[in-house]
Amino acid sequence: MHCVVVGGGLAGLASAVWLAEAGHQVTILERRGSLGGRTIAMPVAAVDDVPDNGQHVFASGYQHLMRYLESVGTREQVCFPGHMTVRMPGGATRRSAFGGLTGVRAALGDLPGVHGLDRFRTARAQATLIRQALRQPAWLDDITADEWFxxxxxxQSARDALWDGIVIGLTGDKPEISSAKVPADLLVTGVRRARETxxxxxxxxxxVDLDTLFIEGAEKMFADNGVQVRHRAVVSSVDVTEGRVVGVTLADGERVAADAVVCAVPVxxxxxxxxxxxxxxxxxxxxxxxxxxxIVSVNLYLDRDIGMADWGEILYGGEGVLEQVWDRQRMHGRDASRHHLYSTTVSAAYELTHKSNVEITDIQMAMLGKYFPAARDAEVIHSHVVRMPKSTFAQRPGTAGIRPDQRTAVRGLALAGDWTRTDWTTTMEGACQSAARAVEVVLEHARAGAPD
Ligand SMILES: Cc1cc2nc3c(=O)[nH]c(=O)nc-3n(C[C@H](O)[C@H](O)[C@H](O)COP(=O)(O)OP(=O)(O)OC[C@H]3O[C@@H](n4cnc5c(N)ncnc54)[C@H](O)[C@@H]3O)c2cc1C
Known part of the structure; x- marks a missing residue:
């Protein structure tokens, strides 16, 4: 079949790779001048470097994303060190891990900044939380995570130390906005995957940078398999005749005929x-x-090492935002002779996104100074601010079940993208799982005898 994939983000890339692996002829139509969607590297001429548009971290349960990396030959470029670090203002640190002794201590309420009776209350609340995540009460999608807590x-001390950060990290949005059902579902998915594997x-x-990880191998695979990639091809409609897809129309009026279409654009x-x-x-x-x-990310090129204890650190007490900092020297084995690169990520950055680059840089440097004494005197050689107003999406109460299935009412047409229905929320894994399901829909269509 000739399959058209609309959108060249991870969902579109994975769909194209797997359809080509299955022996179909594939064309990718991407609106922009390059592939990668929300996961890209960005050249920064001032420092002759190519950092990412924002740190992307992986969960051990990301099975479909790993399958994609296997397909494009970069599976070995992802590392799971088994720990991160939580840092208090002033510099005290604690290694965090989900399993082992640290996990047991956390389950018993032994979290940074949680003392006295609060430890007992935390242990009790966490037990209830896990019970209700596994056997979900009917009202879970009626309330926010904040209300659930x-x-x-x-x-509040346990929320500051762990749980608000987990909600922001898992759902991409603040506990006062996210439906309680979203973190509950994700905890269940994480535990299920941990058991299975x-x-x-x-x-x-x-x-490595995101282009090397996601795109270079895919482009080689496309070249080897005759996959056509068309940049600056803006699709304006998916065309349907008598209940089956026949192709797409581009914004300039060109029609591209197809036996099957995977529509992998963002929501x-x-x-x-x-x-x-x-x-x-x-x-x-x-x-x-x-x-x-x-999400606002800043790639900070500093004149010195600020003394991070781990590859990634969560800065405790971020006052409603999840502050994270990443040590690119440690993560990418970078040469630090010219500068030290630290990337910061502020998720749910509603308050930050409208500020100027200088203001954002100042805020991030002041934040680093609070936690890392060495950062207070550091000189900023260059600051690369990346604002992504549409990074992820919020799932508010009452939205359970709203995400559409990959299968549509039209023969040969499947949807993909992190917003379609998967076991995950707005993640790279959600994008790749949706692609796997979309490809299955298309392959079923092929088995059913299309094209006529
Ligand atoms: C800063 C940042 C940090 C993140 N951190 C993490 C993380 O740590 N872990 C994690 O798992 N996820 C993270 N995410 C989320 C993750 O990046 C996304 O969920 C995932 O990349 C979405 O992939 P997608 O293919 O569904 O959509 P996209 O990547 O948005 O791809 C869609 C593509 O469709 C194209 N397109 C749109 N309209 C048309 C049209 N009409 N015609 C042709 N093409 C079109 C777009 O140009 C785009 O290339 C992060 C996202 C951001 C922005």
Whole structure:
């Protein structure tokens, strides 16, 4: 079959790679001048470097993303050290891990900044939280994570130390916005994957930039398999005749015929594309419900080592935002003779995203100074601020079930993308799992005898 994949982010790339592996002829139509979507490296001429648009971390349960990396030959470029570090203002640190003794201590309420009776309350609330995540009460999608924590009596100190950060890290948004069901579902998925693979839950990172990790191997695979990649090809509609997909129309009016189409655009770009698809109103409802969440990342080129204890550190007490800092020397084995690169990530950065680059840099340096004494006198050789107003999406209460399935009412048409229904939320794994399911829908269509 000739399969058209609309969108060259991870969901589109994985769909194209796996359809080509299955022996089909594939064309990727990507609106921008390069592939990668939300996972890209960005050249910074001032320091002759190519950092990422934002740190992307991996969870050990990311099975479909790992399959994609196997397909494009970069599986070995992801490292799972088994720990991160939590740092208090002033510099005290604690290694965090999900398993082993640290995990047991955390389960018993022994968290940084949690003292006295709060430890007992934390242990009790955590036990209730896990019980309710596994056997979910019907009201879980009616309330926010914030409300859930209050109902189960989670002390504020434990929220500051761990749980608010977990919600932001897992759902991409603040506990006052995210539905309680989202972190609950993700905890269940994480535990299930850990059981299936008999591997403790841990967080990993790429040891190379995102283009090398996701795109270079894919481009080689495309060249070897005759996959056509068309840049600056903006799709304006998916075309349907008598209940089956026949191709797509581009914004300039060109028609591209296809036996199957995988539509892998982000949720905020889908409106208008599927007008010919029966039931598109329900798919478009997701656009209204899943609102974009900003992330601000800063690549800080400093004149010195600030003394991080780990590859990634979560800065405790971030006052409603999740502050994280990444040591690119340690992660990428970088030469530090010219500068030291530290990347900071602020998730759910609603307050930061409208500030100027200078203000954002000052805020990030002041934040580093609070935690790392060596950062106070550090000179900023260059600061590369990346604002992504549409990084992830929020899943507010009442949105469970709103994410559409990859299968559509049209033969030969599948949806993909992190916003379609998967076991994960807005993640790279969600994007790749959706691709695996979309490819399965297309392959079923092929087995059913298309093209006629
Ligand atoms: C700063 C940042 C940090 C993140 N951190 C993490 C993390 O640590 N861990 C994690 O798992 N996830 C993380 N994510 C989320 C992750 O990057 C996304 O969930 C994932 O990359 C989404 O992939 P996608 O293919 O669904 O969408 P996208 O990557 O958005 O790809 C969609 C593509 O479709 C193209 N397109 C849109 N409209 C059209 C059209 N009409 N015609 C043709 N092409 C079109 C777009 O140009 C784009 O290339 C992060 C995201 C950001 C931005």
């Amino acid at each position: 209050r109902r189960i009596g989670m002390p 008999r591997t403790p839950i841990s967080i990993g990172y790429p040891t 905020w770009s889908v409106q208008g594309l599927l007008d010919q698809v029966p039931g598109h109103e329900q798919i478009y409802a997701a656009v209204e419900a899943l609102t974009p969440v900003p």
